[in-house]
Amino acid sequence: MIQVNIPALDQQAGKEAEAYLTTLTKPVGSLGRLEELVIELAKMTGTHKLDITPPGIIVFAADHGVTREGVSAFPQEVTLQMVSNIIHGGAAINVFGRQIGATFQVVDVGVAGEVREKEVSSRKIRPGTGSFLSELAMSREDAEQAVEVGYSEAKRLMENGVKCLIVGEVGIGNTTASSAVLAAITGADPATIVGYGTGISSSQHERKIEVVRESIELHQPDPQDAYDILSKVGGLEMGAMAGAMLAAAENRVPIVLDGFICTVSALLAKLIDPRVADYMILSHQSAEPGHLTAIEQIQKEPIIQLNMRLGEGTGATVAFPILQAAVNMINEMATFESAGVAGKEEESTATLS
Known part of the structure; x- marks a missing residue:
């Protein structure tokens, strides 16, 4: 740890x-x-x-076993395909990252398939999590290792001169895991925080709420223990994002938070060390309903509101020029x-x- x-x-x-x-x-x-x-x-x-340039973007990629429970509009293999798309420069985060001249890194912390692109930092802990509806998402040791991976990857970027950190994620099923983590931390009713994610149907939405509620009841995660929450209902990329934030704060590097998944990961980092929140700036308010609850917990005011809900770090990257304008001023x-x-x-x- x-x-x-x-x-x-x-x-x-x-x-x-x-x-x-x-x-x-x-x-x-x-x-x-x-x-x-x-x-x-x-x-x-x-x-x-x-001086906040160059900004650094780290996208952590991982899969979620909970996708087997019918909670997503896309199959699990899309995670692997999106990693390839990002490496080849075709994703939204690439477009916005190029605009701000960001240093860029993609990290495989738990993709279920084999990532072949050599540009990806291979730090796979396991090929996706378990379906937390019936089993633990991961072991506590896995959760601790995920945080350590994020910490070391961010530290390496900062050693190479990055002066502002943006963390993003790719992983089919990650809004379900984030909703479960948020419910574990806040005690919120899943019906009030679970959204439509990648564009699921109404029946899938009801199923998603049910899965989150039943998983919390089954595992009873400790709301004060980030590693317990991660191991029971979390995601590998969420742990990595939290670790990256801890490394940034330790080095006095500002953290620009993205949307729902990123802010929930920030709450995990805050459980590990509350001082990390002092180094966070919230970029935007996501269209995901749970993001407002997460924002209330992190106690940050969003810079912009564009009804975004993509993830990847896109909202933070779009908001970065406003921070740069403040610095230039x-x-x-x-x-x-x-x-x-x-x-x-x-x-x-x-x-x-």
Whole structure:
């Protein structure tokens, strides 16, 4: 089991950023959330001289035995096919990742089939989880190893210069596992958090709710123990995502959360070490109904709302340019003094428009 040492936020750096923002050629607070984001980033990184490029994207791929229970619109082999699509640059995450100049890595942490592309980091723990309707999703040792894989993969990216982390996932059945994990952590009624995922029918949706409810009743996961939850009703990629977040926070690297599955994985990371949440920024609110419950638990405000529900890290990647805009603002905008513009105390003779 990994041991992490996550530092406290640098409150002084946040104060310095806030003070510097008041010297820029604009009315105080006029850039709203962008200014709040700058202060958050300063606390995370320990300086108001911000740099979040290059961003790093890690997509963790794994399969879920629960797909055997009729909860998905797509067969399990689609996971393997999507890994290939991503490697060949054809997925949405590739399109958006290229736009922001991201460093990119795909990690096989539990795909059921054989991944042949050499560009994929092969860290397979087991070929998919068990169907948690009738058995454990994985052993506790598997859960611990999944977190360790994510931690080491993210650490390697940061050693190669990544300054902001986006984690995504690919795996048919992962919204069912995420719903089960969220229900385990919050005690929420599955009927209120289980969504339509990849576009299932109404009858499949009812089945999905039933599977989540029965699985929680069968396994009784401990809501305070991330590894117990993962082993009983979780997914290998979810554990890896949590581990990657822990590594980022330990290194003062901001984490841009994606949608439902990513935010639920963030809750697992928070159970392992609550300080990890200090380094998280929520990109968007997913159309998945359970995401709102997860957001309430993680206590973060989404930057955008575009009714996305794809996963892969796409929402976080789309939101990243807004973070970059905030960084560019504090780094490049002129101060009143440097621009020769009169400040507020001289408004009687000069007014900002």
